[in-house]
Amino acid sequence: MSRLALGILGSGKGSNCRAILAKIRRGELAADCRLVVSDVADAGILEVAREFGVPDVFLSPGKFRAKLEPEVEQQLVRRLHEAGVELVVLAGFMRVLKSTILQAFPRRIINLHPSLLPKFPGREAWAQALAAGEKVTGCTVHFVDAGVDSGEIIAQREVPILPNDTPATLHERIQLAERELFPAVIAELAAKMATAKS
Numbered sequence: 001m002s003r004l005a006l007g008i009l010g011s012g013k014g015s016n017c018r019a020i021l022a023k024i025r026r027g028e029l030a031a032d033c034r035l036v037v038s039d040v041a042d043a044g045i046l047e048v049a050r051e052f053g054v055p056d057v058f059l060s061p062g063k064f065r066a067k068l069e070p071e072v073e074q075q076l077v078r079r080l081h082e083a084g085v086e087l088v089v090l091a092g093f094m095r096v097l098k099s100t101i102l103q104a105f106p107r108r109i110i111n112l113h114p115s116l117l118p119k120f121p122g123r124e125a126w127a128q129a130l131a132a133g134e135k136v137t138g139c140t141v142h143f144v145d146a147g148v149d150s151g152e153i154i155a156q157r158e159v160p161i162l163p164n165d166t167p168a169t170l171h172e173r174i175q176l177a178e179r180e181l182f183p184a185v186i187a188e189l190a191a192k193m194a195t196a197k198s
Contacts, residue, residue: 002197004031004190007085009076009093010038014045016091016112019179020186021052029183030190034083037076039068039095055083066096073100080105087189090144091182097144109144110189112182114174116140116156121149126174127167136160137170139178141185155188157181 008017017036023029036049039061049056059076062069068076077100080088088101090111097109115125117140122128129137138158145151157177161170 002194004186004193005084005086006031006033006089006186007035007037007080007083007087008033008045008049008089008091010036010045010091011040011043011094012045012092014043014048014091015175016178016182017045018048018052020089020091020183021048021054023183023187025052029187030194031087031186034085035079037079039093045091061095064095066094067098068095070098070100073098077101077104086193087186088144089182089186096146096148099146102144102146107143110141110154110185111144111149111151112178113140113142113149114171114178116158117142117149117153124167126171130161130165130167130170134161137174139174139181141182155181155185 010017021033024031024033033054036045036054036056038046038058041058046056046058057079059072062072086108088105088109113125115129116138120128126137136158138156140156141154143151159174159177
C-alpha cells in the first residue's frame with residue numbers, strides 16, 4: 001500500500017508532531033513525513049524533526065503577526081511541492097493560511113484545535129472553555145479554510161472538565177487526547193487516499 005506523504009507545520013514544542021512521527025516509526029501509521037516547517041527559528045518542533053531524521057525548514061514569517069507574508073507562503077508551497085507532500089498537517093502552527101496554500105492543497109490541509117469546535121475558536125481554547133463554565137471540552141481535527149478554526153470538522157474527542165481543573169491541568173489532559181486523535185485521523189485519511197489512488 002502506498003504511504004501518505006505528510007508535511008507538518010508547527011510553531012511550538014512539537015508534542016503532536018512527535019506523536020505522529022513515533023507512530024510512523026513504530027509502523028502504526030502508513031505515512032511518511034517528508035518535511036517539518038516552522039515559522040519560529042528555535043521552535044522545539046524543528047528539534048523533534050531532527051531527532052526523527054526528517055528534513056526541517058525555518059521560514060521567516062515576515063512582518064505580519066498572524067499570517068505569513070505572501071511571498072513566504074509561496075515559498076512554503078514550493079517547499080511542500082518539492083518534497084512531494086500530499087497532506088499538510090498543522091500541529092500547533094500559529095498563523096492563518098491564505099489562498100496561495102489553500103488553493104495549492106484543496107481539502108489537503110488539516111488542523112488540530114484544543115476545543116470542541118465550533119465552540120471556542122482561537123487561542124487558549126482550554127482557558128476559554130474553563131472560564132465559560134463548561135462541563136466538557138476536548139479537541140477537534142478539521143479541514144483548514146480561510147477562516148480561523150472554521151473548516152469542516154473531521155473528528156472530535158471529548159475531555160471532561162473536572163471541578164478542580166486549572167487551565168494548565170485541563171490543557172494537559174486535552175493534549176493527551178490530541179496525541180491519540182490526530183494520528184488516528186491521519187491514518188483514516190491515508191487509507192482513503194490510498195484507496196482513491198488504486
